[in-house]
Amino acid sequence: MTLDAHLVVHRGDFRLDLELTIAAGETVALLGPNGAGKTTALRALAGLIPLTSGHVTLEDRDLTEVPPERRRVGVVFQDYLLFPHLSARDNVAFGPRRHGADRRGAHEIADRWLARVGLTDFARRKPRHLSGGQAQRVALARALAVDPVLLLLDEPLAALDARTRLETRAELHRHLSAHPGATLLVTHDPLDALVLADRLVIVEDGRVVQEGDAATITAQPRTDYVAQLVGLNLYRGRGDGHVVHLEGGFALTATDVVHGAAFVAFPPAAVALHPARPDGSPRNTWPAVLTDIQRHGDNLRVRLDGPIVVAADITPAAAAHLDLAPGRELWAAVKASETRAYPVSS
Incomplete structure (x- = not known):
């Protein structure tokens, strides 16, 4: 098992208590209503917020006290958070540079990933000159360029219009199928989850209420939220x-x-x-x-x-x-x- 985590986070009156395992090569979708704890879980896995208790184990290494920059974790945020002053190429090269690659080596890695996401001709463009779908692909390339053991996607298609979303979903499915590590997709969209994920985990009020493959969950919902979802x-x-x-x-x-x-x-x-x-x-x-x-x-x-x-x-x-x-x-x-x-x- 690549990821074995027990995430316990107290934030005011809210308590997240979530056990999560993801195998190498598996994509798990974390779904739930607003305020259920999805983004809190993702940020805890990335090391961006501390655990109150529990653990995060990745490839048998305890990451609970490891800072974000030293985790082999790639993150694509909902609004992508590309560096506005950097070109697409330098955005993708940023991670390899932080992990010790020299400038030339980091740019070679960035060029390979931009080619894989079909953006070789856009390497010199800054984020403000990219479309929503292009920015999403740059963010994905940046996350994958560090060869992550765990890839975290926070509502990666939410900012796209309907047509671009359809095309980008198909591209994202292709990249996730080729990713050898574990992937966690946080989404509120059941179609994204059904198309992209191997397994669904439903959270409400900070805890898991149902999990399984799409066929099981769609056939036998166990809460009103899940019933509405399917x-x-x-x-x-x-x-x-x-x-x-x-x-x-x-x-x-x-x-x-x-x-x-x-x-x-x-x-x-x-x-x-x-x-x-x-x-x-x-x-x-x-x-x-x-x-x-x-x-x-x-x-x-x-x-x-x-x-x-x-x-x-x-x-x-x-x-x-x-x-x-x-x-x-x-x-x-x-x-x-x-x-x-x-x-x-x-």
Whole structure:
């Protein structure tokens, strides 16, 4: 294991308590809402803020008391923090120089990395003459030029417009796939995490609430934040066979069998809306009141109140047919085959 860390940081009323391991060649995405502790964790790993307790071990070397400049760690910050008075070439050469390379050797390393990120022709430009995507690539080259055992990326695509972000994400994926060390990607964007990371770690209020590969987390979210992240309606109750009883007496039927504390989840697209109580097969049917309606891609996402609060995705044609507006009384239905039920304890 390349990185083995237990990060405990107290900052005022906030407490980060996070155990994290990342193998060589693995990219882990750290996701969570604002204030969850993601950037605090990254800065602690970089040595930019001290640990209250715990440890940071990289390649079996304890870095807990090692200053940032002596750690084999590369960092790409959200706003890149390129030196404005230096050219792209000198920005990339800065790290090798700090690690003992002479001027000529550092420039040779910088030239190789600028070529790898496709910026040979921009070597003499200063940051103010680079586009957002070009600045991001210079920052990545600068981080990788020190041959880091651990690469830390703090929201590396957040400052880019949508088109540049798409192109840069693909380039970043290529570089991370070739990086032999461990990589930690801090992001709030689920798409960045799903495309770039091998494993996801979800943090809320300074602690891990769920971790695993993308397929596991998207199939079985365990907090409201994770459910919203992957686009599912999520409820907690007690399972009794195929039925999960929720607080307030409402129950949802699933094809899964679960006993005891359980979650039940289904996508907004699984919710069918009717002007009157439907006949036929749906096992989960309830009266609801529309509280909100918004554009969601090519469809509309509506919020419904009732025995449970639920999001539903429908087409504009269906919305027109139902004459949807806030306050509209409807019936919602979800087939048991569209729900997933699973135990609270993993």
